[in-house]
Amino acid sequence: MDVLSDVLLAVRLTGAVYFDIEARSPFVAESPPTDKIAAKVAVDADHLIAFHVLTSGSCWVEAVDEPEPAVLLRAGEMVIFSSGEANILASAPGMRGQPDASRYYRPVNEALPFVIDITGDAAADRCRIVCGYLACDKGPFNPLLDSLPRMVHAPVSERSWGWMTSLLDAAIVASDERDAGQEAMLAKLSELMFVEALKTHIEGLPADTRNWVAGLRDREIGSALRLMHGRFAEPWTLEHLARDVGMSRSSLAERFTAYVGVPPMTYLARWRLQLAARLLQSGSGVAQAASAVGYQSESAFNRAFKRQVGEAPGVWRRRLRA
Incomplete structure (x- = not known):
């Protein structure tokens, strides 16, 4: 087994797709830090990683309390907040919102994901965002978490994993029917996309990078x-x-x-x-x-x-x- 797969299995990586968002500008959606919602989202999780996948359109993404500028997210791209920072998805950089804590819970009488429609200008272009979380063990030792930047932006690579985005989008559409096993399928797709995003991140690291993930190559x-x-x-x-x-x-x-x-x-x-x-x-x-x-x-x-x-x-x- 390769080292990355070995670590992901040992730290018990498990995914969940929580939100299927359709939005038209102007819009802003702010997510709270994962340590504030972990007890509601995944009761036994040691650590929660947040992720967003844009399946159509484009939007801006940024961490709430980080000095880095906002990043433009295009269709087929994924962004990962490995430390679980509060973050913002918006139609323009610099916008701020207010997270709604009531949206974060594990439903017992319905299946994920929750569908959210953010209505802006009816004439504006639509974007679709799939959001979720990946639970994993942080200790006793998780070398991956310590070597990832706070925000990992995985663009569509030359190898291109856009087909996976299309698959996720199709699964989200099908989830409207709430078929048996749909939630588990979405969870596994999110884990698969996370691994592909990590591979894209590793491939794009500068030659002089010195950390655990760079050591893999x-x-x-x-x-x-x-x-x-x-x-x-x-x-x-x-x-x-x-x-x-x-x-x-x-x-x-x-x-x-x-x-x-x-x-x-x-x-x-x-x-x-x-x-x-x-x-x-x-x-x-x-x-x-x-x-x-x-x-x-x-x-x-x-x-x-x-x-x-x-x-x-x-x-x-x-x-x-x-």
Whole structure:
């Protein structure tokens, strides 16, 4: 399995399409920060990523409290707010609105998405926006979140994933009939579009970018990450890893740290704890989880888990269950 897919599975990425918006200018729609609505939108989510996909027309998008200028979003493009900032969709840059908290809840007697019609000038061009959220684990260790900018704009690439936008738009139209399974299909489509948007983002990074996602495309660092993710329970040493990658220990340690932010063995230790946390959430015992990710003793695992998470694994699991 490739490293990006491995991380997305380990952090339990799950999507939901919440709003199907049709709007004519002038219009503005402001979304609250996801930490203010997480308890209503996804009760058990550790973190919520917000996304918008424009399936027709064009509009402007910007973060509420960020200095970056507004970005023009065109049909077939996606924007992702990885940290869940409050954001604005509008017919012109600089417009401000008031988020409506009553719109954010998980319905029990109807299916998503909620349909919203923002009526402006009847003669103005129409745009259609699909909005939703992606829930994921933020801890114990999510290297993807730490390496993404606050706003990721995924334009239609040369490879073009516009067909996916068309598919999402068709599914939204079909959702008016509320067929069985429609909500789940939209959720999976949003996850698929998120992955494609990430791939477009990675491809467009400048050559001198140094972070985890840029490391995925680097030959040596990408190789080191694949080895550690694919064989995480092995007793890796820096010397062993460097030999398999074809670098000296010092060169690998320096280059890996420049990209990922931590040395290789620190990264491996944190990744093992993320995998162990998922095992604990799935019902594994502490000793079983420790052994599965490569720890030779339960006490060593307990110490490492408490150092990273702030509480012992058994206490952490009981708190989540409660």
